Amino acid sequence: MSVLKSWDINLRQSEKKTLFLFFILYLFFVLLILLFISLTYYNLQKDLMLKDKRAYMSSLAKHQIEGLKYLHANFDKLRIYPRDKRYKSAIYDSTYVKIFSLLDNENVNLNEDIYLTGNKIHFIKEPESYYLGTKYVVIEIDDDGIWKKKTYRELFIYGTLFLIISLIIGYILMLLILRPMRDAISLLDRFIKDTTHELNTPVNTILSNIEITEDTKLDPKILKRLNRIKIGAKTISNLYQDLIYLTLDEKVVSKDEKIDLKNLLKERIEYFSLFFETKKISVNLDLNEGVYLFIDRKKITKLIDNLISNAIKYNRVRGTVEIVLREGYFYIKDTGRGIEKDKINTLFERYERVDKSVGGFGIGLSIVSKISKEYNLKVKIESQFKKWTKVSVSW
Amino acid sequence: MVKGLVVFLLFVSLEASVYTENCIPCHRKLPVSIDKFFYRYLLKYSSEIETKFAIKEYLKNPKREDSVLNEALLKRFGVKKRSKLTDRELDSAIDEYWEKYKVFGKLK
Numbered sequence: 001m002s003v004l005k006s007w008d009i010n011l012r013q014s015e016k017k018t019l020f021l022f023f024i025l026y027l028f029f030v031l032l033i034l035l036f037i038s039l040t041y042y043n044l045q046k047d048l049m050l051k052d053k054r055a056y057m058s059s060l061a062k063h064q065i066e067g068l069k070y071l072h073a074n075f076d077k078l079r080i081y082p083r084d085k086r087y088k089s090a091i092y093d094s095t096y097v098k099i100f101s102l103l104d105n106e107n108v109n110l111n112e113d114i115y116l117t118g119n120k121i122h123f124i125k126e127p128e129s130y131y132l133g134t135k136y137v138v139i140e141i142d143d144d145g146i147w148k149k150k151t152y153r154e155l156f157i158y159g160t161l162f163l164i165i166s167l168i169i170g171y172i173l174m175l176l177i178l179r180p181m182r183d184a185i186s187l188l189d190r191f192i193k194d195t196t197h198e199l200n201t202p203v204n205t206i207l208s209n210i211e212i213t214e215d216t217k218l219d220p221k222i223l224k225r226l227n228r229i230k231i232g233a234k235t236i237s238n239l240y241q242d243l244i245y246l247t248l249d250e251k252v253v254s255k256d257e258k259i260d261l262k263n264l265l266k267e268r269i270e271y272f273s274l275f276f277e278t279k280k281i282s283v284n285l286d287l288n289e290g291v292y293l294f295i296d297r298k299k300i301t302k303l304i305d306n307l308i309s310n311a312i313k314y315n316r317v318r319g320t321v322e323i324v325l326r327e328g329y330f331y332i333k334d335t336g337r338g339i340e341k342d343k344i345n346t347l348f349e350r351y352e353r354v355d356k357s358v359g360g361f362g363i364g365l366s367i368v369s370k371i372s373k374e375y376n377l378k379v380k381i382e383s384q385f386k387k388w389t390k391v392s393v394s395w
Numbered sequence: 396m397v398k399g400l401v402v403f404l405l406f407v408s409l410e411a412s413v414y415t416e417n418c419i420p421c422h423r424k425l426p427v428s429i430d431k432f433f434y435r436y437l438l439k440y441s442s443e444i445e446t447k448f449a450i451k452e453y454l455k456n457p458k459r460e461d462s463v464l465n466e467a468l469l470k471r472f473g474v475k476k477r478s479k480l481t482d483r484e485l486d487s488a489i490d491e492y493w494e495k496y497k498v499f500g501k502l503k
Contacts, residue, residue, distance in 0.1 A: 072438065076430060081502045094441035100502040130441035132434075132498045 015181065019174060026173070030166040037162070038155050049147040050114045050121065057114065057123035060087045061139045065127045072131035087141050091134040099133060103140045110136045119143045196243045199236060206233040231274050238305060242363055245302055246370075254296035254374070261325055262287045264297075268304045269323070272312060280318045287325040293395065295375055303371045306364040307332045307391050314389065329394035339383040347381060413484045414491040421475075427468060433496040435463035443497070447489050454478040454485055 067082025068091065081100050082089075090101035096110055105120040114123045123139040210230045218226065265287055269276075276283055293300060311321045314336040322333040339347070347365050372379045376395065383389040422429040440446040453461050457474045464472070478485060 072434060075434060075498070079501055079503050093443070095444060097442065097499075099498055129438050131438065132502075133437040133441045133446070135441045 019177070022177070023170065023174065026170045027167075030163065030170070034159055034162055034166075038159060041155060042151055045147055045151040046116060049143075050116065053121055053141070054114055054123070057087075057121070057139050057141065058125065060084070060141070061123060061125035061137055064089050064137055064139060065125065065131070068127065068131040068134055068137070069129075075132065087139050089140065090138040091132065092136040092138065093133045094130070094135040096136075101138075103138060105140065108138055110138075116143060119145060192243050196240050199240055203233055203236045203240060207237060227274055228278070231278055234271075234274070238309060241302065242306070242367055245367055246363060254299060256294050256296050259293050259295055259297060259300055261291045261293055261300075261330060262289060264300065265304060265323060265325060265330065268301065268308055271305075272308050275309075275312045276321070279312060279315060281312060281315050282318075282320050284320060284322040287323065287330075288327065291325055291327055291330075293375075299371045299374070303368050303377075303393070306368050307393075310334075310364055310391075311336070311389075329392055331390055331392035333388060333390040335388050338385040338387050338389055339381070340385050341383075344381055344383065412487065412491055413480065414488040414495075417478075417480060417484075418488055418492065425468075425472065427464070429492075430496050432463060433492065437498070439463060443493060447486075447493060450489050450492070451482075451485050454480070454489075 063084065064082060064087075071078055071080075071082060081102070083102065088102045088104060090103045090106075090108065091099045092108070092110060093099055103120075103122075105118050105122075107117045108122060109115060109117075110124055112122070112124060114121065116122075119142060120140050121143050123141075125137045125139065127134055127137060206229065210226055210233065213226060214223075266285075269283055269285065275281075308321070308323075311332050311334040315321065315334045316336055319335040321335075322331075324331050324333075368379060371377070372393065378392075378394045380392045380394070381389065382392070419429065422432070436446045436450060440449045449461075454475075455478060457477060459469065459474050462469060462474060480488065
């Protein structure tokens, strides 16, 4: 027994959406964490820089207070505010009213000790006495910004590393989430492959023997029974072909050729004639001459077979199948049970069956979808629940 | 009529303020000038509101422990007597005192 292996993951749209949402949510939290870490690191580096400057600025403040003390004692003779090239300064009273300022950046926070404002560092010192009414002395120096450049560079390097590692972890997590899904699908695939593969030889034997037997003169009753056997065998044969197409044929390079669609549609109607007879379904054909498609014969046959097969399967007894072929499109319309509006979108998903009362694996329209995507064919499904379904294929 | 009004305005403008009449004469007798008192208040109270409030409270109810004078001067001149000025007059005198010696706008 040979087993056809396929490791492809066939994810449904909703599952893809869930995975996408998971990924977005994961990315959002990763970025949030990264932002939080970056801000913390930035503030830490800033605090370290300010800590380094504190002692130096404190000595500058002491120097300034000495100047103020002297000015206070001699204010009747001297009115020049003490200045120094190394820093700028300002003085404020106890109600935060500015007494005098030489600051470049007037954005002062007297409740802080040392802080960064723009590209300036402010240091606040309270003198032991309120010289000239001064409760707060503000010392201002330039921030050279070296620490900032270093921090940005480190944040970029470590942030990128963190992001890459997080994305790898995210990918591994996604694979772990996908694993049960992948296992379930591959199990189903393998089961179908194994079973169907074993069906091929007996089904072909049955069909070829029926054809040989049909040539001999038979009792009508036996012929009727033989037809039933033929329908059953053909159904199995179609299903086999569909499954083989999904597992193997879709990977084979197409042999495209000019196909006369009128002839092909007639040929396929003929192929399904017994099915139509059994269900007493009448076929209305309106096929224009000279409509061609450049396509692989096997694939367009598979597409048409699936659509006709559905039109028969989901039709009512004594129903009608209408097949119209025009330049640029053809459609197949049945008088079956129809499809509810909300279920139309899920029809092309593998193993999806709208009506579970009829046998099948739910792979027919998945094959139609694959072929139509490969050849840019547009498949449109219209339906009126409990009345009719119309499948149009345009190009 | 107009002449009378001009004379009246001149009289009002020349009229001595509460500060000039009630503060300066007494302080002239002290070896410490009145501006030194101001800077001592400033050194202790910092802001305009607190300084004015402290001066007013002291003038209304002088206490040794509230004085900005040092011990030596206090021993020599003692604590001043309670002011007989009204609150309004005190406010006017203190405002003038503040305006005259405040630091704001005087630093270069």
